[in-house]
Amino acid sequence: MRSAMGAGLGLICSIGAEAAFAGPASEVVRPFYLQPGLELEQSARGNFIDPARKVLNLNDEIRQGGEEGCLDPSLPFNDTKFDPAEVVATLKLEELITENDATVVAKFMAEGQEQAVQWRLKDIGGRWRISDIASMSKDWALSRFQCE
Numbered sequence: 001m002r003s004a005m006g007a008g009l010g011l012i013c014s015i016g017a018e019a020a021f022a023g024p025a026s027e028v029v030r031p032f033y034l035q036p037g038l039e040l041e042q043s044a045r046g047n048f049i050d051p052a053r054k055v056l057n058l059n060d061e062i063r064q065g066g067e068e069g070c071l072d073p074s075l076p077f078n079d080t081k082f083d084p085a086e087v088v089a090t091l092k093l094e095e096l097i098t099e100n101d102a103t104v105v106a107k108f109m110a111e112g113q114e115q116a117v118q119w120r121l122k123d124i125g126g127r128w129r130i131s132d133i134a135s136m137s138k139d140w141a142l143s144r145f146q147c148e
Contacts, residue, residue: 025102
């Protein structure tokens with residue numbers, strides 16, 4: 001009986017250690033609000049996995065061909081005209097983690113209204129990676145963009 005309890009505690013401790021190793025998923029999302037356009041920069045590409053990474057890479061290919069690209073640079077801001085100072089001052093990140101998946105909802109003020117953008121992340125090798133970004137009030141998700 002005692003060894004089963006010890007094994008159970010060991011399992012709980014190992015699960016807790018894995019979750020703690022990845023750190024807060026919201027800390028992966030926060031820089032995209034502090035540095036507008038970061039998601040379009042190669043330096044941030046390591047934070048993404050498919051399907052988001054695939055769409056970002058397709059956008060890069062279009063831009064390298066001399067065209068504007070297929071993505072709006074204000075996706076993290078719910079495709080609004082935003083004041084960076086207002087966003088930072090009102091930004092709230094709500095995080096829900098279920099095993100290796102996390103959802104972070106970014107809420108902030110822009111265009112006189114509260115905006116909400118959902119970020120989906122996966123724990124890959126102890127590090128949170130963004131798999132998608134979606135509006136909670138408009139009809140778009142990064143994974144659904146058809147970049148051609």
